[in-house]
Amino acid sequence: MTPPKVSVVMSVLDGEDYLREAIDSVLAQSFADFEFVIVDNASTDRTPEIIASLDDPRIVTVTNTEMLNLSQSLNKGMATACGDYVARLDADDVAMPGRLEKQAALLDSHPDVVLVASAATEFSGADDFPGTAPLIPPQDHDALMTALARDSILSHSSIMFRREAALAVGGYDEAYAYCMDYLLYFRLAERHRLAALADPLVAIRMHAGQITHRPEWEARRHREAATAFRDILARGGLAPDARRGLRRYLILTSLRMAVLSLRAAAPGKAACWFSRALATGPFLFISVVASSACRRLRRA
Structure with missing residues (x-):
């Protein structure tokens, strides 16, 4: 057949x-x-x-x-x-x-x-x-x-x-x-x-x-995403623009995890996620935070 x-x-x-x-x-x-x-x-x-x-x-x-x-x-x-x-x-x-x-x-x-x-x-x-x-x-x-x-x-x-x-x-x-x-x-x-x-x-x-819309799964989803992004970056093989974009995405995801940790009254975990975001690239971190702040101001 x-x-x-x-x-x-x-x-x-x-x-x-x-x-x-x-x-x-x-x-x-x-x-x-x-x-x-x-x-x-x-x-x-x-x-x-x-x-x-x-x-x-x-x-x-x-x-x-x-x-x-x-x-x-x-x-x-x-x-x-x-x-x-x-x-x-x-x-x-x-x-x-x-x-x-x-x-x-x-x-x-x-x-x-x-x-x-x-x-x-x-x-x-x-x-x-x-x-x-x-x-x-x-x-x-x-x-x-x-x-x-x-x-x-x-x-x-x-x-x-x-x-x-x-x-x-x-x-x-x-x-x-x-x-x-x-x-x-x-x-x-x-x-x-x-x-x-x-x-x-x-x-x-x-x-x-x-499942992706359930609040109890949000932290698990972002945590897994951060791990996946690090896995992809570690493997190499990405064009420079894609690599930079993925690093930005990793910073944003790490910052989301920091916010979720603060909401869960876990300041130690929040500090850890903030440090991971910063370690991804200090200058890129500043760019991501500044861009996010500008978007919020435009919506205000």
């Missing part, structure tokens, strides 16, 4: 509210040569029933007997996948009908590109779908990497990448529960080129149940 061109990989944990809409958006794609690998990450709601009710030969299911972090769960999905390309989609997001077709066409026509992302909209429900005007990422590799080093401008749900290239850099780093996509981008970029499409090919659902 000939393997499919694309494997869509989704991990879902207690996703009963939005899972069916996400699944339907994949099954309705204009591109036909794909399989859909759904990893049930030990859900305790109706998610297993929803998956079991699906009657489509393109769907391949994987069931985790215990909950894993997202990196681990996605790696299980990739290990099951057979496609040349892997497309990501979260279980609460929606893929536009031409998403797989357009991204697969770019990878087919650009053998030097190993990952392609796209613009994305944000929406909260049926009333505002597909949502806001998208933030359009740079399409050129160098400009894209410089922008990525300054901010997390790509939606994880928007990416498609060459499976073998991702496996060659170790797949998703299982030490990370939040920044695994960011690390994958930069590790792939050390060896290959990345690209993005200006078309908004996914709609990202914003809702209160998202």
Whole structure:
């Protein structure tokens, strides 16, 4: 049996509210040569029933007997996948009908590109779908990497990448529960080129149940981001503009951790994070703080 061109990989944990809409958006794609690998990450709601009710030969299911972090769960999905390309989609997001077709066409026509992302909209429900005007990422590799080093401008749900290239850099780093996509981008970029499409090919659902919006996870997310940025910088391989941008991002993240530590009545930890921000580069630190202060004054 000939393997499919694309494997869509989704991990879902207690996703009963939005899972069916996400699944339907994949099954309705204009591109036909794909399989859909759904990893049930030990859900305790109706998610297993929803998956079991699906009657489509393109769907391949994987069931985790215990909950894993997202990196681990996605790696299980990739290990099951057979496609040349892997497309990501979260279980609460929606893929536009031409998403797989357009991204697969770019990878087919650009053998030097190993990952392609796209613009994305944000929406909260049926009333505002597909949502806001998208933030359009740079399409050129160098400009894209410089922008990525300054901010997390790509939606994880928007990416498609060459499976073998991702496996060659170790797949998703299982030490990370939040920044695994960011690390994958930069590790792939050390060896290959990345690209993005200006078309908004996914709609990202914003809702209160998202882990990334829960206050109790904020400190963990920033702490992990700081570790990821240091990891990327230590590996080298970045162009000077991207390296400077990532150092700025690391300073801002360290300062956010200092503020969170003060709010948690932990002045010792706050001082440690402040020192880390300063140690990243004293002159750059001053530039970052001055720029932030100017932005606040303009908004006042």
